[in-house]
Amino acid sequence: MSVCGAARFRGSVARILQQHRAVCSHTSGSSTEGIREKLQAFPGGSVELRKQRDSGVALLTLNNPARRNALSGSMMLDLEQRLCELETWTEGRAVIVQGAAGTFCSGSDLSAVRAIANPHDGMKMCEFMQNTLTRLLRLPLISVALVEGRALGGGAELTTACDFRLMTSDAVIQFVHKHMGLVPGWGGAARLVRIVGSQNALKLLSGARKVDPDTGKQMGLVDEVLHCSSGEGEALCQAERWLGPLIQGPAPVIQAVKRVVVSGRELPLDQALQTERSVFGTVWGAPANLEALALKPKHK
Numbered sequence: 001m002s003v004c005g006a007a008r009f010r011g012s013v014a015r016i017l018q019q020h021r022a023v024c025s026h027t028s029g030s031s032t033e034g035i036r037e038k039l040q041a042f043p044g045g046s047v048e049l050r051k052q053r054d055s056g057v058a059l060l061t062l063n064n065p066a067r068r069n070a071l072s073g074s075m076m077l078d079l080e081q082r083l084c085e086l087e088t089w090t091e092g093r094a095v096i097v098q099g100a101a102g103t104f105c106s107g108s109d110l111s112a113v114r115a116i117a118n119p120h121d122g123m124k125m126c127e128f129m130q131n132t133l134t135r136l137l138r139l140p141l142i143s144v145a146l147v148e149g150r151a152l153g154g155g156a157e158l159t160t161a162c163d164f165r166l167m168t169s170d171a172v173i174q175f176v177h178k179h180m181g182l183v184p185g186w187g188g189a190a191r192l193v194r195i196v197g198s199q200n201a202l203k204l205l206s207g208a209r210k211v212d213p214d215t216g217k218q219m220g221l222v223d224e225v226l227h228c229s230s231g232e233g234e235a236l237c238q239a240e241r242w243l244g245p246l247i248q249g250p251a252p253v254i255q256a257v258k259r260v261v262v263s264g265r266e267l268p269l270d271q272a273l274q275t276e277r278s279v280f281g282t283v284w285g286a287p288a289n290l291e292a293l294a295l296k297p298k299h300k
């Protein structure tokens with residue numbers, strides 16, 4: 001790369017990281033401060049992050065198996081922290097979100113829900129989780145929810161914050177909110193409408209319907225059904241295999257692809273075009289581009 005090209009590349013990367021930090025500081029702002037202390041008062045379980053440096057695929061695991069991976073208050077804080085780590089993982093390509101011990105997530109931990117069952121705390125918790133899941137949605141990594149067992153309530157909402165949903169053949173996603181006298185509050189309704197359309201979203205939410213993998217696939221909620229014959233870890237192997245073709249190539253290019261899709265998904269056209277130009281500026285003339293040009297490619 002020329003000196004000029006390298007400087008331009010560094011400048012564009014710096015600009016994008018700056019935009020990213022602005023989003024980070026906005027979403028972890030002071031309006032959610034009070035709720036952090038409250039959430040800390042409901043411990044249990046953890047959210048673990050394993051970055052696999054050779055493949056660039058991170059595993060984000062909800063780990064509270066005694067409560068079917070219900071999200072305790074401290075796990076909500078953990079989740080935010082792990083996402084912060086992923087936002088700056090420049091060598092990363094993808095993240096797989098999964099639950100421990102063969103099940104995805106049974107939603108909020110009901111003992112915390114009972115203790116903060118007043119509108120003020122509920123709204124604060126909801127704002128905190130909306131911000132956190134928006135960060136997941138906007139990660140510069142391709143995200144996959146690997147749904148084994150059950151994804152209920154807030155767990156179902158979490159799946160909609162990923163780019164793709166893979167389900168094992170016996171898994172169920174269920175927005176149980178209506179049965180709890182609630183509606184989704186973690187952004188799950190807004191995202192669901194965008195994924196499956198308003199008619200299907202209305203059916204799933206008003207009926208609190210159990211979505212099996214085939215129904216999910218017909219509606220466009222589920223991208224692939226995994227048929228696992230045996231063995232712990234098989235679903236994860238299949239999910240990594242499924243991801244393979246999508247994450248081939250240099251990490252900066254995969255991240256650039258995700259960024260232009262996020263801006264196309266979220267921004268009005270003029271702003272999306274502007275962002276697309278600035279992301280384009282980070283890959284044009286960058287090492288992967290120059291290497292590809294040197295190879296005289298033929299796309300047969």
Ligand SMILES: CC[C@H](C(=O)O)C(=O)SCCNC(=O)CCNC(=O)[C@H](O)C(C)(C)COP(=O)(O)OP(=O)(O)OC[C@H]1O[C@@H](n2cnc3c(N)ncnc32)[C@H](O)[C@@H]1OP(=O)(O)O
Pocket residue numbers: 066067068070071106107108109110111113150152153154155176177180182184185186
């Ligand atoms: C609605 C939105 C809301 C939000 O915050 O926005 C929520 O997400 S509220 C939570 C909605 N989820 C539920 O109501 C889940 C209720 N639980 C179940 O339906 C079942 O427990 C199930 C299907 C997850 C698992 O059934 P299974 O037969 O496999 O196991 P158990 O029922 O024996 O459960 C084992 C153990 O886990 C405890 N558990 C399960 N889910 C939760 C939860 N969300 N919070 C706290 N604890 C949970 C369950 O009580 C059992 O505990 P034990 O002490 O062994 O009785």
